[in-house]
Amino acid sequence: MSLRVGVIGVGAMGADHINTISTAVPAARVSEVYDFDVDRAYAVAQPVSAGVAGSAEALIDSSAVDAVIICSPDHTHADLAKACIAAGKPVLCEKPLAVTAEDSLSVVDAELAAGRQLVQLGFMRRYDPGYREMRDALRNGDIGEARMVHCVHRNASSHTSSTSEGIVTGSMVHELDIVRWLLDDEIATIRVESPVAEGLRDPQLATIQMRSGVLVSVEVFVNAAYGYDVRCELVGTSGTVSLVPPNPSSIRKAGIDGVRVRDDFIGRFSDAYRLELSAWAEDALNGVVHGPSAWDGYVANVVAASGVASLATGGRQNVPLDPRPNLYS
Amino acid sequence: MSLRVGVIGVGAMGADHINTISTAVPAARVSEVYDFDVDRAYAVAQPVSAGVAGSAEALIDSSAVDAVIICSPDHTHADLAKACIAAGKPVLCEKPLAVTAEDSLSVVDAELAAGRQLVQLGFMRRYDPGYREMRDALRNGDIGEARMVHCVHRNASSHTSSTSEGIVTGSMVHELDIVRWLLDDEIATIRVESPVAEGLRDPQLATIQMRSGVLVSVEVFVNAAYGYDVRCELVGTSGTVSLVPPNPSSIRKAGIDGVRVRDDFIGRFSDAYRLELSAWAEDALNGVVHGPSAWDGYVANVVAASGVASLATGGRQNVPLDPRPNLYS
Amino acid sequence: MSLRVGVIGVGAMGADHINTISTAVPAARVSEVYDFDVDRAYAVAQPVSAGVAGSAEALIDSSAVDAVIICSPDHTHADLAKACIAAGKPVLCEKPLAVTAEDSLSVVDAELAAGRQLVQLGFMRRYDPGYREMRDALRNGDIGEARMVHCVHRNASSHTSSTSEGIVTGSMVHELDIVRWLLDDEIATIRVESPVAEGLRDPQLATIQMRSGVLVSVEVFVNAAYGYDVRCELVGTSGTVSLVPPNPSSIRKAGIDGVRVRDDFIGRFSDAYRLELSAWAEDALNGVVHGPSAWDGYVANVVAASGVASLATGGRQNVPLDPRPNLYS
Amino acid sequence: MSLRVGVIGVGAMGADHINTISTAVPAARVSEVYDFDVDRAYAVAQPVSAGVAGSAEALIDSSAVDAVIICSPDHTHADLAKACIAAGKPVLCEKPLAVTAEDSLSVVDAELAAGRQLVQLGFMRRYDPGYREMRDALRNGDIGEARMVHCVHRNASSHTSSTSEGIVTGSMVHELDIVRWLLDDEIATIRVESPVAEGLRDPQLATIQMRSGVLVSVEVFVNAAYGYDVRCELVGTSGTVSLVPPNPSSIRKAGIDGVRVRDDFIGRFSDAYRLELSAWAEDALNGVVHGPSAWDGYVANVVAASGVASLATGGRQNVPLDPRPNLYS
Known part of the structure; x- marks a missing residue:
């Protein structure tokens, strides 16, 4: 069983993750995407046969999504991460976890309340x-x-x-x-x-x-x-x-x-991104977080x-x- | 749709290919394996949920196998490659294609008779x-x-x-x-x-x-x-x-x-093996051979x-x- | 005409300078040496046909010495440098110029009083x-x-x-x-x-x-x-x-x-020492200081x-x- | 006592040797030069206070010359080397020793007749x-x-x-x-x-x-x-x-x-040239040849x-x- 991944935000970083997953990460497949730019969302989704969600929230709640990758603008990260926690879904959030330490702490608190880690930060290095x-x-x-x-x-x-x-x-x-x-x-x-x-x-x-x-x-x-x-x-x-x-x-x-x-920072760290996504997918399937945590984001x-x-x-x-x-x- | 791959011979090279496919090549999955050493075949097949064929020929003919990787002893390569051609299935054959040029030429002749290329040689470099x-x-x-x-x-x-x-x-x-x-x-x-x-x-x-x-x-x-x-x-x-x-x-x-x-030659060329398998799987799905050919083997x-x-x-x-x-x- | 050099202190550094001058610096030759350890002074002087002075002061004042290299213990540097200035002789002084900034300044003052630079510091890098x-x-x-x-x-x-x-x-x-x-x-x-x-x-x-x-x-x-x-x-x-x-x-x-x-720091900078001594000897013959100065020492x-x-x-x-x-x- | 060296031929190589000797080889000094181009000979001789010989033969026989460096055109090397042997003077001859093996052998024979080595070839590497x-x-x-x-x-x-x-x-x-x-x-x-x-x-x-x-x-x-x-x-x-x-x-x-x-091959091997000239001068003073020999030239x-x-x-x-x-x- 491969992890069905929803990707929020399909700019350069999100599109690169989708490409990496579809070409090099058998443990995952992209099942849904969302972007504020709907045309871009469709353009990215079609080649990998992914659905297009109507909103980030809908993607997080979708029954076709086991886990989420957040690549949207920085100020949206914390709320989206908390929505993932609320939905009980593993999430790989590009840095920063939040714009302020206080907001990052709210994500940490959400995990503490949930009693388990679900968030991994995108410190791919x-x-x-x-x-x-x-x-x-x-x-x-x-x-x-x-x-x-x-x-x-x-x-x-x-x-x-x-x-x-x-x-x-x-x-x-x-x-x-x-x-x-x-x-x-x-x-x-x-x-x-x-x-x-x-x-x-x-x-x-x-x-x-x-x-x-x-x-x-x-x-x-x-x-x-x-x-x-x-x-x-x-x-x-x-x-x-x-x-x-x-x-x-x-x-x-x-x-x-x-x-x-x-x-080209993506090219410099292409191995790191591939190995990050691969390890994250495996961990998500196993219900654990071994990578950088919400705490590391804080x-x-x-x-x-x-x-x-x-x-x-x-x-x-x-x-x-x-x-x-x-x-x- | 990922390519369903049968692997003949699961010694060091075959086992490494299986590991690479299952961890880094979404375009393919290992569906069946065969090895003269039956215990070894089962040990390798189980973690990737692959079947175990009763013979190399059965694997080649299996309806669960779209394409074949040959990692068995050198002297078996030519006949197995020709069996794949007869079955109309793409095949990645570890070098050498055959022990003699004459035998390699018989594989080339089989492709010529079939009117299309099906064989890629494992010159991963x-x-x-x-x-x-x-x-x-x-x-x-x-x-x-x-x-x-x-x-x-x-x-x-x-x-x-x-x-x-x-x-x-x-x-x-x-x-x-x-x-x-x-x-x-x-x-x-x-x-x-x-x-x-x-x-x-x-x-x-x-x-x-x-x-x-x-x-x-x-x-x-x-x-x-x-x-x-x-x-x-x-x-x-x-x-x-x-x-x-x-x-x-x-x-x-x-x-x-x-x-x-x-x-460690496998470690030195781990990127090459990964990229070889990835490109071969894509090519096999598209019915083409862009890698080293049977002719290159000859x-x-x-x-x-x-x-x-x-x-x-x-x-x-x-x-x-x-x-x-x-x-x- | 080569510069007749007197060397005060023939420990590791002084001995290396003497060796470098005699093998690689035609612009200079070692004419006299002095060391507190008289046996060592003779042992170093003989192979290069240099005289042995009875004291550092005698060396500085010797009519066989055009210029001086100071490789004696740190605390002696400032007084010896000032003696060279008093004698109107160019001097290459291993660092430090003095143990305190105040003492270094006294050397600077001596040069100012003399109205010309005579001191070069041994910052060979x-x-x-x-x-x-x-x-x-x-x-x-x-x-x-x-x-x-x-x-x-x-x-x-x-x-x-x-x-x-x-x-x-x-x-x-x-x-x-x-x-x-x-x-x-x-x-x-x-x-x-x-x-x-x-x-x-x-x-x-x-x-x-x-x-x-x-x-x-x-x-x-x-x-x-x-x-x-x-x-x-x-x-x-x-x-x-x-x-x-x-x-x-x-x-x-x-x-x-x-x-x-x-x-081996002497080996690492052997080219630097050779070029330093060569340039210093040329400069001394020309009555100028282009290298690191007493001011740099201060x-x-x-x-x-x-x-x-x-x-x-x-x-x-x-x-x-x-x-x-x-x-x- | 430094070796008094006569240099025959003061093109790029000869001029570089003269410069190296005068700046970095205390064991030698250039006492005489000869070049077919008399103006060039004077231009090179003056800065190092060397005399200018009227002919290569005169230079070899000069009482002001202890040893000879041959940097003249290739076809002159063998005869000049033999003249040096006849004069009993050490010679550093730029390669080749001669244009033909036969001519090189004539130099070897001259050394054999003299019963000692006098020739070093300029294989500076x-x-x-x-x-x-x-x-x-x-x-x-x-x-x-x-x-x-x-x-x-x-x-x-x-x-x-x-x-x-x-x-x-x-x-x-x-x-x-x-x-x-x-x-x-x-x-x-x-x-x-x-x-x-x-x-x-x-x-x-x-x-x-x-x-x-x-x-x-x-x-x-x-x-x-x-x-x-x-x-x-x-x-x-x-x-x-x-x-x-x-x-x-x-x-x-x-x-x-x-x-x-x-x-710049001279720059690449500047250390080699310096060390070659230094060792050759020492050896010449000691009456030995440790560098590449006439035999190596043959x-x-x-x-x-x-x-x-x-x-x-x-x-x-x-x-x-x-x-x-x-x-x-």
Whole structure:
């Protein structure tokens, strides 16, 4: 039995998920879609023989839908996630879980009230083979105990609508989640600075201290010009392990010997998306959540908010997390 | 509708294909399996809810089987492929198509008699993203016109049963196919030499001339000790393009900064196997063969036989190919 | 005419300089040496036919000495440098110029009084071909305007006598100088933190803001176990340029494909030392100082002291530099 | 005492040697130069305070010259080398030693008659740190016993005057020497082929068998367009070791992450030239020859002639070497 998935929002991300499921995830199939743009919904649904729902709510309640993927605009995420919980259906929600920590907490509370986890956040990097190898290297003792992490996140260019805060909440948040997962540790303090004092404050440098003491540096540069590039080095007491961007070929031409850096975050993490969807479908069929949880979504909000506050003040911010409920331990 | 696949032979390769199909190829599902070892057949069939056929022939003729994958011992391939052709069913046959060129030609003749292609050979490297990028680089004019190719194929160690001829027919044959495909060209002559004059003649160095004149060097070393490693550089008149082995992480430890080289050819080409099975299933559903053909299987036999002859004599061997039938053009 | 050089202190560093001069720097020759350990002085002097002075002061005043290299213990540097200035002789002084900024300033004052520069500090990295290419890339506009720099400095292990402050003043100080030189900019603020709260605070993470706003991250880890490793990436608005450690060969062995990382800072920077000595000798013959100056030595003290203060308090420290005298502009 | 060196021929190579000696080789100094182009001779001599000889013969006989470097046109090498032997002066002769094997043998005979070695051939790669590490890796047992070597030699473009034979005698000859030295072995047979049948036969692929059986592949491509690039991998029974081109920095820009490949063979081997001249000067002062000998020059002629013959016929050629005289063992 494959999981019958309803997809809410079929923009670039939603359409890519549908394509991945239909070509590479036998454990699931897309049974229904919904989008505010009805024409687009039909255009995406037809090739995969999916139905088109009249509303997001109708999709969630549909008897043809076992589980839901939320790819609609950010401000709709929390309510839709709670509707899924109310319907007792597993849901994969693209980040953020909610626009504010308070709203994320309402989703957490809904799960607590339901007495079980249903929500997985779309932090797909946790499924990237490179980050997996890094985490395994640490857990296996290959590099000793963790002491530092250095992260770099670069885009070729940002949308003109980008804001300094949006760089923290939209881009840096991926780094904030991955270091928690790599280290199995919580962020205690964060400081975010920029060499650019006015206008779009890009790039940004975050310095983070984990509760264990481990220090993390994070560069986010959304107008780095040369391409989409994500780097990470985990420094241990007996060695270090680093992410290697996937490049199946190299070229020597015109005085350069190198590899291509593409401006394509979906392409960079295509393996991660495929493995995420595959694992999520299996977990949903088994009634469990092993991926990033609603709690991780809440933490992301809190840490990002602390980062935004730091960016404004230049000072170090504590990360005021609620105690973690047992459901998420 | 997914393709209902019957798998003949469920050793390491067959079991891996079944696993790949069930976890990553929605276009297909394994409906029946057969193996000489009945216990093994049941053990593999049960987790994917597949039936167990009483014989390879019964599987081929089964009404629950739309298409067949042949992973049984080499000497059975040709007859099984012909049985699939007789049954009008698409078949993915692991290499070799047959033990001799003559037997491969009998499969080609069966397709010619049937008036259509049904057989795809398991030269999975043609689906590897690295080789794909290399071929695209040539086709796109990124490196000018091809002049040379340098191939390296290394295993950590060979089975004790390995023979000097088996290195050509079992390992080098992958290189022989891939250069034909990369260059869209045919091998004209081959010479195979070894630094080792007696016993197992390993490593071997093949020097090949394509009909276009392009020269190819191929090292095959099945006891290279350090791991499984496949390299390829395609040299053009304005640049070169090279294969980069997949390594999602690197490690600095104990005085070395490097990447791992594993002794695992299935792992090295896991993407290729997945993409091969996915494309084959789509093609089978559409009644076409776009992958390596029975003709490619025949050519592999002829070229490998020329290589074996050269290894014995030390001289250059012409590759005496029959004219290519129109069905394969 | 080659420069007749007197070398004060013939421990590891002094002996290496003598060897480099005698084998690779025709512009200079070692004419006299002095060391507190007289036997060692003779052992080093004889192979290069140098005299042995009875005291550091005698060496400085010797008519057989045109210029001086100071490799004696740190606390002797300032007085010896001032003696060289008094004698009107060019001097290459290993870092630090003095143990305190105040003492460094006394050397600066001596130069100001003399009305000319005679002192060059031993920040040899400014002569390293990699850092040179990085600086040129920035100056040539290859990477746009500078926005960030990421530095990493790792030793395999530290002496048992290492102190937390000594990591800043002895190791990090190289990074503090090189970023000033790479960027042609001055450090405005520095913050130094460590994941290790007690005992030897190693590794350390410095976050630095230059006067232009450029942000710099610096990891120093003197017990990184795997080897001596120095990294640097300069991030610009249109690209980045990075240091590549020198490795003339790579090895594939025992499941790893990589390059060696040796525990040898003199070997890592052997080209830099050679080019430093060669340029210094030419400059000394011409009566000029183009390398790092006494002022750079003073700045290094001040910035390092700010770093040490920050390490104690955890807070950001301003770098209280005196105005730069015209002599050094 | 430094070696007083006379340089015959001050074109690009001669001028570079003079520059290297005067800036980086204290063991030598250039005391006299000669060139057919008298103006050029003066222009080069003056900055290093060298005299200008009236003829090559006068330079060799000059009482101000202890040793000679020959950088004049190829056809003059053998006679000049013999004049140096007659004068009892050490000589570093750029390759080739002579235009024919017969003429090289006349130089060898002159040394045999003199009863001592005086000639070193300018095969500078033997001093390259990368090749040194490769040879050491083999000698130290790091990669087991040698089985194969793969060499690549590429120039961006060739002079319009290049000939197919000249590619063998002028470029491939470097590879032919280096594999003999890396392996401490002699070439038994050589075969040279090209994908290009007419006009300039470029690139060329040589397949070589050493007396020990080790097989060597050599690609030479003097119009490879993208830059000057020399590669080498030595394959042993327990691992492989490869040359890494020197690149002190890498750049990420415009969609590429890579290192530069320059069109500059002198720059690529600048360390090798420096170390060659330094070692030669020391050896000359000590009256010994440790570098490539006149015999190596003779062998280069014979092997290259066999390569040229093979290129014409397409067949494998034996390398008909005379027995090695004891003087060179």
